[in-house]
Amino acid sequence: MSDLLERLRAGLPPEALITDPDVTASYAHDMASFCEAGTPAVVVLPRTVEQVQHVMRTATALRVPVVPQGARTGLSGAANASDGCIVLSLVKMDRILEIGPVDRIAVVEPGVVNAVLSRAVNEHGLYYPPDPSSWETCTIGGNIGTASGGLCCVKYGVTAEYVLGLEVVLADGRLLTTGRRTAKGVAGYDLTRLFVGSEGSLGIVVKAVLALKPQPPQQLVLAAEFPSAAAACDAVCRIMERGHTPSLLELMDRTTVRAVNALASMGLPETTEALLLCAFDTPDPLADLAAVGALCTAAGATEVVPADNAAESELLLQARRMSLTALETVKPATMIDDVCVPRSQLGAMLAGTAAIAEEYDLTIGVCAHAGDGNTHPVVCFDHHDPDESRRARESFDAIMALGLELGGTITGEHGVGVLKKEWLARELGETGVELQRGIKAAFDPLGLLNPGKLF
Numbered sequence: 451m452s453d454l455l456e457r458l459r460a461g462l463p464p465e466a467l468i469t470d471p472d473v474t475a476s477y478a479h480d481m482a483s484f485c486e487a488g489t490p491a492v493v494v495l496p497r498t499v500e501q502v503q504h505v506m507r508t509a510t511a512l513r514v515p516v517v518p519q520g521a522r523t524g525l526s527g528a529a530n531a532s533d534g535c536i537v538l539s540l541v542k543m544d545r546i547l548e549i550g551p552v553d554r555i556a557v558v559e560p561g562v563v564n565a566v567l568s569r570a571v572n573e574h575g576l577y578y579p580p581d582p583s584s585w586e587t588c589t590i591g592g593n594i595g596t597a598s599g600g601l602c603c604v605k606y607g608v609t610a611e612y613v614l615g616l617e618v619v620l621a622d623g624r625l626l627t628t629g630r631r632t633a634k635g636v637a638g639y640d641l642t643r644l645f646v647g648s649e650g651s652l653g654i655v656v657k658a659v660l661a662l663k664p665q666p667p668q669q670l671v672l673a674a675e676f677p678s679a680a681a682a683c684d685a686v687c688r689i690m691e692r693g694h695t696p697s698l699l700e701l702m703d704r705t706t707v708r709a710v711n712a713l714a715s716m717g718l719p720e721t722t723e724a725l726l727l728c729a730f731d732t733p734d735p736l737a738d739l740a741a742v743g744a745l746c747t748a749a750g751a752t753e754v755v756p757a758d759n760a761a762e763s764e765l766l767l768q769a770r771r772m773s774l775t776a777l778e779t780v781k782p783a784t785m786i787d788d789v790c791v792p793r794s795q796l797g798a799m800l801a802g803t804a805a806i807a808e809e810y811d812l813t814i815g816v817c818a819h820a821g822d823g824n825t826h827p828v829v830c831f832d833h834h835d836p837d838e839s840r841r842a843r844e845s846f847d848a849i850m851a852l853g854l855e856l857g858g859t860i861t862g863e864h865g866v867g868v869l870k871k872e873w874l875a876r877e878l879g880e881t882g883v884e885l886q887r888g889i890k891a892a893f894d895p896l897g898l899l900n901p902g903k904l905f
Contacts, residue, residue, distance in 0.1 A: 451491055453512065454491060454492065454508070454512055454514060454536075455467070455469065455492060457508045457511070457512065458492065458494065458504075458505065458508055458536075460504075461500075461501065461504035461505075461508070462494065462496070462501055462504065462505075465495075466494055466495050466496055466497070466501065466542075467492060467493075467494060468492065468493040468494075468495070469492055469493075471489075473493070474489075474490050474492065474493045474537070475489070477490060477493045477519065477522070477531065477537045477539060478490060478530065478531040478537075479522070479527065479529070479530045479531070480519075480522040480523065480524040480525070480526075480527060480528065480529040480530060480867075481522065481523055481524060481525055482524065482525050482526050482527040482530075482786075482867065482868070482869050483783055483784065483785045483833070484785060484843060484846075484869065485526070485527030485530055485867065485868040485869050486527075486530070486868060487527070487530040487531055488530070488531045488532040488533035488534070488535065489531065489533050489534070490517070490531040490532075490534075490535050490536065490537040491514070491534045491535060491536060492536055492537070493536075493537040493539060494536055494537070494538050494539070495539050495541065495542045496538070496540070496542065496543065497542045497543060498543075499617070499619065499625065499656045499657070502538070502540075502543075502619045502654055502656055503619050503623045503624075503625065504623070505536060505538055506619050506620070506621060506622065506623040506654065507622070507623035509536055509621075509898055510621060510622050510623065510896065510898065513896060513898070514534065514535065514536055514898070515532050515534070515535040515536070515897075515898050515899075515900075515901045516535060516536045516537075516538050516621075516654075516898055516899055516900070517529065517530070517531050517532060517535050517536070517537050517538065517650070517900050518538050518540065518591075518595070518650035518654050518899070518900060519537055519538065519539045519540065519541075519592075519650075520539075520540060520541065520560065520561070520588065520589035520591045520592025520593075520595065521541060521563070521584075521587050521588050521589045521592055523582075523584040523587055523588045523592065524592065524596060524864065524865065524867065525786050525788070525864045525865075525869075526596070526788075526861070526864050526865045526866055526867030526868065526869045526870060527867035527868030527869050527903075528595065528596060528649040528650070528865050528866070528867030528868070528900070528903055529592075529650075529867075530867070530868055532901055532902055535901075538654065540559075540560040540561045540589070540591050540654070540655075540656075541561040541589060542561055543559040543560055543561040543591075543656065544559060544561035544562050544563070544566075544589075545558070545559045545562070546558050546559075546562055546566075546567060546570055547559065547657070549570060549571055549574055549576070549662075551574050551575065551576060553631060553632075553633075554576060554633075554661065554662045554663065554664075555614065555631060555659055555660060555661060555662060556570075556571055556576075556578065556659075556660045556662055557657065557658070557659050557660075558590055558657070558658055558660065559590075559591075559656065559657060559658075560589060560590055560591025560592075560594070560655050560656060560657075560658065561589050561590075561591060562589060562590045562591075563585075563586070563587065563588070563589055563590075564578075564580070564581065564582065564584075564585040564586075564588050564589065564590060564593060565585045565586045567590060567660075568581065568585070571662055571665075572665055575664065575665050576662040576663065576664065576665055577662060577663045577664065577665040577666060578612065578660060578662055578663075579600075579602050579606035579607070579612065579663060580593060580598065580599065580600050580602070580603075580606075580608060580609045580612060581600035581601055581602055582598045582599065582600045582863070583600065583601070583770075583771045583773070583774060585600065590658060590660070591655050591658075593609045594609060594613060594616075594645070594646050594655055594658060595647070595648065595649050595650050595655070595865070596647065596649060596863065596864060596865035597609050597610050597646050597647030597863065597865070598863050598864075599819065599822070599824065599862060599863035600819075600863075601698050601700060601767070601770065601771070601819065602697055602698055603819055603821075603822050603824070603863075604695075604696060604697070604698065604699045604819065604821025604822055605695050605696060605697045605698075605731075605821075606663070606697070608863065609646065610643060610646045610647065611661075612660050612661045612662075613629070613642055613643075613646050613658060613659070613660060613661075614629050614630055614631060614632075614635075614642070614659045614660065614661050615627070615628055615629025615630050615631060615642055615658070615659035616628045616629060616642050616645055616655055616657065616658055616659070617655070617656050617657035617658075618645060618652075618653035618654060618655055618656065619653060619654040619656055620653045620654075620893065620894075621653065621893065621894040621895075621896065621898050621899050625656075626641075626653065628641040628642040628645065629641070629642035629659065630659070631659050644889070647865065649865050649866065649867060649900060649903050649904060650899060650900040650903075651890060651894065651899050651900045651903055651904055652889070652890065652893040652894060652899065653893060653894075653899065654899075666697070666731040666732075667731050667732070667733060667735070668731070668760045668763075669697050669698065669729040669730060669731035669735065669760075669763060670729060670730060670735040670736065670739060670756065670757050670759075670760070670763050671698070671727055671728070671729040671756075671757045671762070671763035671766045671767065672727070672728045672729070672739045672742060672743055672746075672754065672755065672756040672757065673725060673726070673727055673754075673755050673756075673757070673766055674725070674726045674727075674728070674743070674746040674751040674753070674754045674755075675719050675721075675722035675724075675725060675751060675752050675753045675754075676722060676723060676724040676725070676726065676746075676749075676750060676751050676752065677722075677723055677750060677752055678723050678724065678750075679701075679703055679723060679724045679797070679800040679801070679804070679816075680797045680800070680801065681724070681749050681750035681751070682701055682723075682724035682725075682726045682749075682751075682820075683701075683796045683797035683800060683820070684749040684750070684797065685726060685745060685746045685749035685750075685751065686699060686701070686726070686793060686796060686820045686821065687793060687794060687796070687797075688745040688748065688749055689728065689742055689745055689746075689821075690793055690821065692741075692745065694738065694741065694742060696728050696729055696730055696738075696742070696821060697729045697730055697731040698727065698728065698729035698767070698821070699726070699727070699728050699729075699819070699820050699821030700726070700727040700728075700770050700817070700818065700819060700820055700821075701724060701725070701726050701727075701816070701817065701818040701820040702718075702724070702725045702727075702769075702770060702773055702816075702817050702818075703723070703724055703725075703800070703815060703816045703817070704720070704722060704723050704724070705777070705780070705813060705814070705815035705816070706773050706776065706777060706815040706816065706817045706828075707719070707720060707722060707725050708720050709773070709776035709777050709779060709780050709815060710769050710772055710773060710776040712776070712779065713772065713775065713776040713779055714769075714772060714776070716765070716768075716769045718769055719753070722752070726746065726751075726820065727766055727767075727770055728742050728746075729763065729767075730742075736756070739756045740756075743756065770817065773815075773817040773826075774786060774817065774826065774828065777815045777817075777828040777830060780813055780815065780830040781813065781830035781831050781832055782831075782832050782833055782834065783830075783831055783832065783833035783839075783842075784828050784829060784830050784831070785828070785829040785831070785842055785843070785846045786826055786827075786828050786829075786864070787825070787826060787827040787828070787829070787846055787849045787850065788824070788825075788826060788860075788861045788862055788863060788864035789824075789825050789827070789849060789850060789852070789853030789858055789859070789860060789861075789862070790822065790823050790824040790825070790853070790858050790859050790861070790862030790863075791823045791825070791853055791856045791857065791858030792823055792856070792857050792858065793820075793821070793822075793823045795823065795856040795857060795858065796818070796820060796823050796825070798856055799823075799825055799852065799853065799856055799858070800816060800818075800825070802849075802852045802856075803816055803825070803827045803849055803852070806845050806848045806849055806852070807845070809845075809848075810841040810842075810844060810845040810848070811841065812829060812830070812831060812838070812841055812842060812845055813829075813830040813831075814827050814828065814829050814830070814845065814849075815827075815828045815830065816828070819862075822862065823858070823862075824862035824863065825853075827849050829842045829845055829846055829849075847873075850870070850873050854873075854876065854877060859877060860873045860874065860876075860877055866903070866904050867903055867904075868902065868903060871903070871904065871905065874904060874905070875905070883905060886904075886905065887905055890904075890905070
């Protein structure tokens with residue numbers, strides 16, 4: 451320990467090192483439940499690429515594991531510390547280095563907060579689409595590490611589609627540049643995409659070149675109430691089958707709606723079994739909303755209410771964004787699942803989740819990026835009750851098994867981390883795991899980067 455600190459101090463300013471156990475403990479885990487976390491030896495908050503390189507060279511020399519972190523808003527334990535590790539928090543590397551309206555790119559450090567970047571590029575008439583629900587606090591580096599999504603993915607896609615190039619500090623301290631600044635480029639293997647979603651297990655992202663789009667018109671939102679989740683999912687299928695491209699297509703079940711109302715008095719309709727939110731940012735959103743409204747009515751919607759203006763639309767989006775926070779108030783603890791299924795199986799996924807809730811005698815609220823088939827069943831339970839905690843964990847596993855049975859994946863945007871290691875192996879299969887471990891060994895032969903995650 452003393453040798454580690456001495457070597458780190460040789461290349462870092464005093465304020466970059468945190469050794470107080472009471473403080474380092476606060477960096478030990480992200481927001482996931484049921485994920486073990488160790489005790490870090492030290493927390494390092496670098497401000498420069500050179501400082502990150504110094505940390506990795508020191509870690510390699512002493513064979514000390516390193517756990518990269520962003521804002522720790524993750525939900526899979528991917529940022530959890532291991533015993534005796536260096537926690538490498540990138541939140542102080544928070545500069546927007548460049549915004550290029552002609553090339554439609556932004557160059558940023560990993561600690562830039564998603565919402566800060568979004569607002570900065572808006573001032574140039576540009577748009578950075580990925581918008582996780584935690585966008586006011588989560589960082590671009592964390593978004594890249596988990597390949598995060600958000601509300602707009604149904605039209606604009608996920609983080610991976612906006613990462614053009616990276617600068618990455620490798621496990622031994624070397625600096626690797628991947629990708630490009632150009633609109634096109636196919637030179638060599640796509641190492642950039644390999645790092646996106648790798649959860650800090652292959653290298654430390656210290657700079658990112660991000661693609662931007664022209665800022666679209668202000669979107670308008672429609673809210674549709676349904677007497678059942680099945681009817682709402684039917685509407686989703688009709689909307690997508692007819693070729694509509696909403697900028698947002700989100701679903702909240704009755705449990706979620708009531709939780710949001712209880713938390714923030716949003717005035718959402720508590721009599722509904724499922725609330726569908728659909729938005730368009732097209733030149734004529736009212737016409738698009740009218741067409742979608744007719745499809746919702748045909749699918750059995752009891753009421754369809756388009757927002758009159760941008761302010762009403764934003765209020766509805768705020769309600770959706772606070773869904774996970776609201777469900778956390780239902781019981782003392784939650785487990786947030788992240789199963790993505792083909793859109794055509796969305797109804798079966800929600801019906802199966804309801805059956806699992808009944809089988810295990812638990813409250814499970816569901817909010818979903820319905821246009822993507824990406825569901826977030828939230829298991830609400832009392833972690834002080836051993837039996838209820840056991841049932842919560844078993845129901846969580848049952849939901850993931852259901853997703854795989856329906857042709858889906860165990861995670862659409864939250865990542866694997868510690869929480870879903872066993873399930874990743876089931877999804878990938880033996881050969882898939884073997885090859886992925888080989889990739890890990892090529893980049894990190896000593897196994898120092900975020901050990902115990904993914905595999």
